[in-house]
Amino acid sequence: MGWELNRTLAPLGEMYAFGPDELDLINIDALVRAIHDVQPQVIVNASAFTAVDQAEKEPDLAMLLNEKVPMVMAEEARKLNAAFVHYSTDYVFDGTKTSAYTEEDRTNPLNVYGQSKLKGEQAIGQVGGANVILRTSWVYSLRGAGFVSKVLSWARKQETLKIVTDQVGSPTWARMLAEATAAMIARSLPDAQAYFAERNGVYHLGGAGGVSRFDFTRAILEFDPRPQEQIVRNFEAALTADFPTPALRPLFTELDCSRFERVFGLRLPDWKIALQWAMGE
Numbered sequence: 001m002g003w004e005l006n007r008t009l010a011p012l013g014e015m016y017a018f019g020p021d022e023l024d025l026i027n028i029d030a031l032v033r034a035i036h037d038v039q040p041q042v043i044v045n046a047s048a049f050t051a052v053d054q055a056e057k058e059p060d061l062a063m064l065l066n067e068k069v070p071m072v073m074a075e076e077a078r079k080l081n082a083a084f085v086h087y088s089t090d091y092v093f094d095g096t097k098t099s100a101y102t103e104e105d106r107t108n109p110l111n112v113y114g115q116s117k118l119k120g121e122q123a124i125g126q127v128g129g130a131n132v133i134l135r136t137s138w139v140y141s142l143r144g145a146g147f148v149s150k151v152l153s154w155a156r157k158q159e160t161l162k163i164v165t166d167q168v169g170s171p172t173w174a175r176m177l178a179e180a181t182a183a184m185i186a187r188s189l190p191d192a193q194a195y196f197a198e199r200n201g202v203y204h205l206g207g208a209g210g211v212s213r214f215d216f217t218r219a220i221l222e223f224d225p226r227p228q229e230q231i232v233r234n235f236e237a238a239l240t241a242d243f244p245t246p247a248l249r250p251l252f253t254e255l256d257c258s259r260f261e262r263v264f265g266l267r268l269p270d271w272k273i274a275l276q277w278a279m280g281e
């Protein structure tokens with residue numbers, strides 16, 4: 001997300017991007033100093049501790065990066081009369097629902113990562129000010145080592161793919177999410193603080209619709225720009241329980257994004273159309 005935001009936010013005005021090499025967020029003093037040096041109108045936070053299984057082993061670090069750091073950003077934004085845009089996750093839910101999750105649905109994270117992200121949401125909410133939290137899901141980019149890149153790589157090395165059918169979510173192309181973020185911020189200018197203060201809160205924003213990991217995988221391979229390199233011949237349906245991991249995952253996390261559309265007049269396209277665009281790059 002950080003890489004995509006760097007590009008899509010650039011036309012909006014003077015932008016300062018801090019990657020992990022420029023700023024170690026564990027150093028809260030350095031974070032506060034960086035914000036004060038820049039004096040931003042809007043802070044967009046794409047950082048997080050996102051290693052879901054590793055978070056079970058490092059809960060303190062996950063809490064520091066996913067609760068404390070966003071809280072400090074929200075506090076500093078408030079002091080400067082700036083707006084704060086933050087991302088959260090579908091993993092705040094337990095996945096027991098059978099229809100798309102709305103912002104009113106009860107949260108109940110199943111793992112440390114989800115707990116730390118939920119605490120981050122709550123801490124930002126307590127700070128108040130002009131904060132927008134975008135809860136997204138199954139974010140992918142062909143640049144990174146995420147699920148889409150893994151599927152393309154597996155399909156070139158394995159004749160059989162075993163993919164779970166019981167995990168359903170809303171795949172979200174990082175670029176589309178970055179573009180929706182930029183469009184939202186563009187609408188907020190020149191007074192981002194006032195605009196976001198009126199629209200404060202949590203919003204769901206993922207690719208429209210829901211799909212199982214199994215069908216998502218089939219779509220990835222269907223849109224593969226170099227299908228001749230695939231050696232995969234068989235697809236086997238599996239269950240999440242067949243692949244035990246340190247962190248439990250919610251099974252169903254399709255997001256209902258109608259609130260975001262109503263309030264900001266923006267939407268992400270159907271997950272499959274976005275995937276086709278992403279694969280055509």
Ligand SMILES: NC(=O)c1ccc[n+]([C@@H]2O[C@H](COP(=O)([O-])OP(=O)(O)OC[C@H]3O[C@@H](n4cnc5c(N)ncnc54)[C@H](OP(=O)(O)O)[C@@H]3O)[C@@H](O)[C@H]2O)c1
Nearest residue numbers: 001020024025026046047048050087088089136137138139
């Ligand atoms: N990916 C998904 O499927 C997904 C789903 C739902 C919500 N989200 C949320 O979307 C947002 C963006 O996620 P993403 O997929 O872009 O995650 P990501 O690729 O893991 O990016 C997180 C970034 O935070 C940086 N970071 C971690 N610890 C840091 C530290 N101590 N100091 C400075 N930087 C640090 C990481 O640096 P390194 O590169 O050095 O690790 C990385 O660049 C996050 O809030 C995430 O919770 C993601």
